[in-house]
Amino acid sequence: MDQHGLVERARRGDRQAFAELARASGARLDATARLILRDPDLAQDAVQETLIRAWRSLPGLRDPDAFDHWLHRLVANACLEIMRKRRRRVVEVELTEISEPPAPDASGLVADRDQLDRVLAHLDPESRAVVVLHLYLDLPLPKVADMLGIPLGTAKSRLHRSLGAMRSAVAIEGVTAPGAAALGGPVA
């Protein structure tokens, strides 16, 4: 059965259909959460919360074809919620040492990936969410803004700032990115 039919069944309480949908999306949800949260344990919490919200709210999903977008919004918001809670705790009990990001290393793909990883780690979670939804999930920026509940202009400025930092961190000369996809899908 295709996704449309599975969503129809799941929203009527069919747990097997929901399990199939969740299995099909699990890897992507986990990866999205890890990219945004930078912590596998927190990512697991976010995915768990996403699946609970998805199951409980499925009867209210009136367009089965919007299931993927809906699920991505749930995971993004679950991540941001976790980060906000965690940030409050960090402010209360912990002082985090902020180190300077290392200088760019053009020695190869692994170095670039590590550099990008560090840059991503230094982005604020809201900006990271914009980057991940747009670049990893390949969602148009208006959809990203809608998902995160922010104005389109805010999403654009967060992406612009983040891209600037990331571009400067990776060496592009002579590098062929694995599976590189075209960036900048439909924005409007």
Place this chain on the structure above:
Amino acid sequence: MTMDQTSRDDRADRVLVGLIDELAGARTPDYLEAAIERASSRSQRPSWTFPGRWLPMADLATHSAVAPRLPWRAIATALVILALLVGAAAIYVGTHQTPLPAPFGPAANGLIPYSWQGDLYLGDPVTGETKLLLAGSENDWGPGYSYDGTLIGFIRDVPSSDGAGLADIYVMRQDGSDLHKITPEPIHDLIWAQWSPDGRIGVIQPTDSTTGGSCGTTICPQNELSMFAATGDPSVQHVARATGMDYVKFQPPDGGRWLYRALVGGKWGLYTMDPAGGNVQAIVPATVPGMMDMTFSGASYSADGRQIFYEHGDEDGCCQLWVAGADGSDAHQFLPRGIAWDGEPIPSPDGKWLAYWHNGNELSSHGISVVRADGTGTVVDTGPTLPGTAQWIWAPDSSRILMFSSSLSGDKAYLLDPAGGPWTTVPWKSDSDLDWQRKALP
């Protein structure tokens, strides 16, 4: 920015996409199956619908006290004064009190309460105007009018750290005043909630909050129906427990019998009980396999309460429309069998029509069809065909069907002509079930 700069940025961005894909390293996580199990062991978001109302009647008790040795003349004078006062009060009430609608049957159309993103609104389907009723940081949803159209009940989610589904039920006047909570303790995994004809609010929840409330593939929990006073009186009536019970419908004209479905011996049946939970009667004995959990999921009494319409699954699948007498007699298929999935039958308040969800092909279009309540005549498809599903309700005067069919990015609500004529839209949408205020006919 120069072309050279743009080109460099484009190359860098393509590299970034590839690197982010690498960083993501998407793989099915080890915890996924446990997470799925934990999520789907809970109940789904409950339905909250208000298909009919009546004026709640307060119990009136008279007490007499005999005053000894009062002079007859004084008594007579007092009686005359009392009669005059009663007469004046009756005239005042007769000329100033807003008339209230009859409990069931046709009524005038009032406002439409709806929720959007945690806030409550009232919409006027005639003018299209909306009014914010209740806003705040809480997640409020599922507003519905009481049977007399004067009170609004709604659900407020209760945050919990462990993801447990907790909710309270609140009631307020339609101007937003007198807001009060009626559930002494938060409801765990709320399955269903609805105004009852006697002015209380019925709630169904699982008896064991660790199992979730909906039937799964291997487990179907025992659920309990409880009645809460809309006044906030903390006394609660625990009416009945039944495996798989997930809704109750009240029989017109007085709510004398309550209709529900339940799983008995692993099979679904359709039953009625009295308001105390006793005198249970099988409308359709438990014969439908438990896996076919859409069966009987949308049963309704006819407008006069003499019949019950329901969706019936059988060995060929789910579901076809059936009808039976209110006592279960003369059960038969309502419409000729076809390839379609037909369900969620809802009679019009005037009793003339039956609207139902018609799905000609599960993977294509869905929509609302209308047929005479006696099953004669032609079936009329009304409104747009939809790629997804919808929520819908009859107007109290039976002239329209309000249908919310929206993707998350936002279609509007449709006002459908039951006769199949053109439909219009109203400029709002809801993220929970629908209701339409009943008002007294002029």
